[in-house]
Structures are given as C-alpha cells and as structure tokens.
Amino acid sequence: MPASVLVAYATRYGSTQEVAEAVAATLRERRWEVDLRPAREVRSLEGYSAVVLGTALYMFRLHKDARRFLTRNREALSKRPVAIFAMGPFNNDEKEWQAVRAQLDKELAMFPWFAPIAHEVFGGKFDPAKLRFPYNLVPYLRRLPASDIRDWNAINAWASSIAEKLESP
C-alpha cells in the first residue's frame, strides 16, 4: 500500500477546511502523499494507509458530514490509523476548552468501535455576519463578537506529531 494519507474535513463556514489544509501541508513537508477532500465526497478509503478527519462542532455535535463519514467507513477506519481534530471554542477560557473536550469525547463515544491514534480540539473562527438560518435568528449568537483563535503553531505541531506516529507506530 502506498504511504498515502487522506485528510477529510467537515465544515460549514470554511475554517475547518483551512485547518485541514494546514495539516495536509505539514504532512506533505514530512513527505507523505496527501489527498485533501470534503468528508461528504469520500466514498472509499482504498489506497489510503491513514486518515485524518477534521470536523467543526455544532450545537454539541460533530458536523453531520463527519458523523456520516464515520458510519459509512466504519470497516475501513477500523483497519487504519485515524486521527481526528474538532473545532472549536471561540475564546481562550480554560473552562470552555474543557467543556468542548468533554463534548468531543461524548460524541466519539457514540462510535465505540472508533479508536483514533489522536484526538484534539482546536480554537475556532466565528463571524456573526455569516450566520445562516436558523442561527441568524439567535440573539445570543448575533451579539457575539467576531473571533478567530485558531492557533497555527499548535495546529502544525499536532500535524507533526501525527506524522511521527505514522512514521513509527
């Protein structure tokens, strides 16, 4: 099997895709062949020796494209190393981060067969001006300030740690 990695992402507003692009770039620097694709378009994992799945969290859930990706590819994912990252808190409040990590653990518990080699939460990006129905009707969300707390150093370091795990499992 060629040493090829799939980086799949589930996004609504694009910030998770940008993080997936950064993860893919780091893996490529480490000489991995990488395909970067929306999770909803992936029909088969044949030819990939490992997978990274990136997903936004919405209303305490994994993005539905990520949930469907896990369900659809259960068998293939059980046979390969898989890492997952989820986005993301809006600010650097430690309590919020703990709550989001707990959210991710709870969501992953819905897939008891799923044993990722790594799972991580990254800070997210939020822009109230881009909210779509029905969220544009929620006053609390509309009043929140725009923010982007994606930590590119942390993202690149995590991607490097994944490359290391894949190189010496």
Ligand SMILES: Cc1cc2nc3c(=O)[nH]c(=O)nc-3n(C[C@H](O)[C@H](O)[C@H](O)COP(=O)(O)O)c2cc1C
């Ligand atoms: C309506 C709404 C609900 C959200 N719910 C959660 C959540 O439950 N947990 C979380 O960590 N982040 C939540 N977020 C933050 C998003 O995950 C974050 O903005 C992320 O960067 C969005 O990714 P995307 O641009 O790829 O869609 C929410 C954002 C919005 C707009």
